[in-house]
Amino acid sequence: MAEKICVAVRVRPSISEESPSGTFWKIEDNRISLHKLHGTPISGLSYAFDHVFDESCSNSKVYELLTKDVIHAAVDGFNGTAFAYGQTSSGKTFTMNGSLNDPGIIHRAVNDVFQKIQMISDREFLIRVSYMEIYNEEINDLFAVENQKLPIHESLERGIFVAGLREEIVNNAEQVIKLLESGEVNRHFGETNMNARSSRSHTIFRMVIESKGIDTGSGDYSSSDAIRVSVLNLVDLAGSERIAKTGAGGVRLKEGKYINKSLMVLGNVINKLSNGAKQRAHIPYRDSKLTRILQTALGGNAKTSIICTVAPEEVHIEETKGTLQFASRAKRITNCAQVNEILTDAALLKRQQLEIEDLRRKLQGSRSEVLEQEILKLRNDMLKYELEREKLEMELEEERRSHKEREQRIRDQQLKIENLSSLVSDGDRSSSQDSMKESPKDECNDFKTPCFKETSNNAFVAKRSNYSELPDFSPLPDSFSNVADEDTWFKMNKGYIADLDSLQTTPARKVQSFPPQDITPDCSNDNYKLELQNLKTQLELVIKEKDELQRKLEEEVQINRRLMGEISELKQELDLSNNSLESSAQRYGNLEREFQKLKDERDSLLQTVSESSKNITFLTDQKENILKDLNCEVQRRKDLEAEIKQFSVAFASRQRSLASIHGEFKSKIEKLRAENLVRY
Ligand code: ADP
Numbered sequence: 001m002a003e004k005i006c007v008a009v010r011v012r013p014s015i016s017e018e019s020p021s022g023t024f025w026k027i028e029d030n031r032i033s034l035h036k037l038h039g040t041p042i043s044g045l046s047y048a049f050d051h052v053f054d055e056s057c058s059n060s061k062v063y064e065l066l067t068k069d070v071i072h073a074a075v076d077g078f079n080g081t082a083f084a085y086g087q088t089s090s091g092k093t094f095t096m097n098g099s100l101n102d103p104g105i106i107h108r109a110v111n112d113v114f115q116k117i118q119m120i121s122d123r124e125f126l127i128r129v130s131y132m133e134i135y136n137e138e139i140n141d142l143f144a145v146e147n148q149k150l151p152i153h154e155s156l157e158r159g160i161f162v163a164g165l166r167e168e169i170v171n172n173a174e175q176v177i178k179l180l181e182s183g184e185v186n187r188h189f190g191e192t193n194m195n196a197r198s199s200r201s202h203t204i205f206r207m208v209i210e211s212k213g214i215d216t217g218s219g220d221y222s223s224s225d226a227i228r229v230s231v232l233n234l235v236d237l238a239g240s241e242r243i244a245k246t247g248a249g250g251v252r253l254k255e256g257k258y259i260n261k262s263l264m265v266l267g268n269v270i271n272k273l274s275n276g277a278k279q280r281a282h283i284p285y286r287d288s289k290l291t292r293i294l295q296t297a298l299g300g301n302a303k304t305s306i307i308c309t310v311a312p313e314e315v316h317i318e319e320t321k322g323t324l325q326f327a328s329r330a331k332r333i334t335n336c337a338q339v340n341e342i343l344t345d346a347a348l349l350k351r352q353q354l355e356i357e358d359l360r361r362k363l364q365g366s367r368s369e370v371l372e373q374e375i376l377k378l379r380n381d382m383l384k385y386e387l388e389r390e391k392l393e394m395e396l397e398e399e400r401r402s403h404k405e406r407e408q409r410i411r412d413q414q415l416k417i418e419n420l421s422s423l424v425s426d427g428d429r430s431s432s433q434d435s436m437k438e439s440p441k442d443e444c445n446d447f448k449t450p451c452f453k454e455t456s457n458n459a460f461v462a463k464r465s466n467y468s469e470l471p472d473f474s475p476l477p478d479s480f481s482n483v484a485d486e487d488t489w490f491k492m493n494k495g496y497i498a499d500l501d502s503l504q505t506t507p508a509r510k511v512q513s514f515p516p517q518d519i520t521p522d523c524s525n526d527n528y529k530l531e532l533q534n535l536k537t538q539l540e541l542v543i544k545e546k547d548e549l550q551r552k553l554e555e556e557v558q559i560n561r562r563l564m565g566e567i568s569e570l571k572q573e574l575d576l577s578n579n580s581l582e583s584s585a586q587r588y589g590n591l592e593r594e595f596q597k598l599k600d601e602r603d604s605l606l607q608t609v610s611e612s613s614k615n616i617t618f619l620t621d622q623k624e625n626i627l628k629d630l631n632c633e634v635q636r637r638k639d640l641e642a643e644i645k646q647f648s649v650a651f652a653s654r655q656r657s658l659a660s661i662h663g664e665f666k667s668k669i670e671k672l673r674a675e676n677l678v679r680y
């Protein structure tokens with residue numbers, strides 16, 4: 001997450017006895033502004049920061065408010081940097097190193113780191129420290145005086161680092177403090193004027209905090225195997241005063257030039273970073289050793305806090321203004337810190353193994369079973385739907401057939417009924433003709449020629465049957481005998497309506513309206529009556545049958561309707577099942593695709609694992625070889641040492657013997673000399 005650099009200003013207590021004559025710096029909360037001695041603030045010279053510490057503020061408070069969070073974050077895996085910027089004698093070293101009574105930020109940070117890691121029980125830590133000085137643009141190791149002019153390198157694994165710098169693995173705070181003290185001693189080494197050097201050099205104390213989750217056997221790779229590496233820089237910068245003020249020549253001028261370069265580049269870098277993202281295209285980190293080493297701390301992956309120390313004296317106003325301007329620009333820098341996690345080969349392997357196991361579980365265990373079961377279920381469903389559909393189709397076909405048959409039967413019966421009805425109506429007509437013949441009223445009444453209405457074909461009342469075509473009877477006009485409507489009947493019969501029952505009971509009468517016919521064959525009449533009787537009984541039966549059929553027809557129609565309803569419902573169901581069948585098939589396809597994808601993934605992971613295993617074996621072999629070599633070397637060194645010892649012993653004895661010979665010679669010479677003297 002993007003976050004601003006934390007910037008604070010610290011004003012040291014005044015050293016000089018003089019009291020201000022014109023202006024003074026006033027501190028209110030987190031604001032520092034230049035005021036006229038007895039009056040108003042001077043406009044344009046008021047600055048606000050995260051914190052402004054006055055002269056009474058202790059190192060402990062500065063640490064608590066400004067640096068503690070950075071240190072704690074470093075333990076959690078974030079890079080961190082705290083540096084002190086300011087002119088010489090403004091209190092940078094006091095802030096970073098502190099005094100006996102009030103330890104500085106470095107001491108407090110070291111103590112805090114060890115205290116904090118002791119409280120973390122689920123991770124194990126490895127802490128390395130180094131201490132360097134940048135002097136005349138050269139990096140010197142403060143833990144090993146022989147390591148001078150060290151180069152800066154950059155690698156993928158280590159980032160930017162100082163090659164050949166001694167790193168001490170440390171287990172407790174006391175050890176670190178001792179190392180720091182020895183570093184300070186080294187710094188003094190060969191120095192006639194310590195202050196002159198310290199104001200021109202930058203010192204960087206660096207802690208590399210590595211941590212790894214303690215394997216709890218939970219198999220949770222994210223907490224157990226990834227290694228966190230964070231770098232914590234605590235920097236005491238050279239004095240930021242301008243070179244003109246140093247006012248010296250010779251060596252000092254050269255030093256000044258370099259200081260200027262390093263701090264100037266730091267200023268440039270901070271300027272560019274504070275201008276925002278647009279102008280960030282090129283940041284000149286590489287222009288100085290200091291900015292190169294602090295690259296991640298400035299606008300990179302680090303939590304950074306800057307303490308700008310200022311002197312309150314009036315003579316330093318210009319320098320103080322410069323420092324405050326630098327602090328204001330630094331305040332605008334945004335960093336982007338994140339936990340630095342590294343996956344080692346072993347961790348990577350374990351992570352991959354877990355992933356593969358997970359996949360395998362998914363494939364072999366529950367996952368594949370579920371898939372298979374689902375597929376089986378889908379297949380069953382499909383089959384069931386298919387069968388149901390077939391059954392329904394068959395039923396539908398059967399129903400159609402029976403429907404047709406029923407319709408056919410109904411049509412046949414209707415035809416039959418029609419035939420019978422026409423038969424009956426012919427019979428009726430004959431009988432009504434009889435009654436007309438037999439009616440006494442009609443005998444005397446004038447027979448009126450009926451006024452024939454045009455009869456429509458539908459106005460069926462009675463039809464002539466074959467029986468009525470006997471030539472001897474009813475020589476009525478053709479048109480009359482063929483079709484007659486109710487009106488005609490009404491008019492003809494004067495309201496008399498042919499009643500089948502009455503027809504039955506009416507006695508036979510001769511027709512009188514026509515000239516009497518002498519010979520009316522009796523036997524044919526009898527036959528006719530008999531026939532009529534038969535027909536009547538037949539008619540009754542037929543009517544019953546017709547009623548029965550009618551009833552059946554209604555029932556059938558109802559059943560039909562019900563069946564049609566059921567069929568349409570079934571059709572709907574069928575549609576629904578077809579739809580669900582389709583979606584099931586789709587799901588089946590999707591699942592199969594997923595299955596294939598998982599298989600592929602597993603295969604590729606297996607491939608990676610085997611490659612990693614190979615790598616690891618290769619590395620292990622290499623390590624073993626190196627160890628062997630090392631052992632050989634150690635042995636050789638021991639041998640050499642023994643040889644040297646032997647040699648020294650031999651040398652000493654030789655020396656002794658030579659000395660004794662020398663002594664002998666000497667005494668002999670002296671003796672000879674004495675003899676000579678005696679002689680002459
Ligand atoms: P720098 O490292 O910036 O050159 P020093 O830290 O050496 O400056 O400080 C110069 C002097 O001022 C030292 O004697 C130091 O003890 C003293 N001093 C600086 N800051 C404070 C402070 N906040 N409280 C007390 N003394 C201080």
Ligand code: MG
Pocket residue numbers: 089092093094198199236
């Ligand atoms: Mg100092």
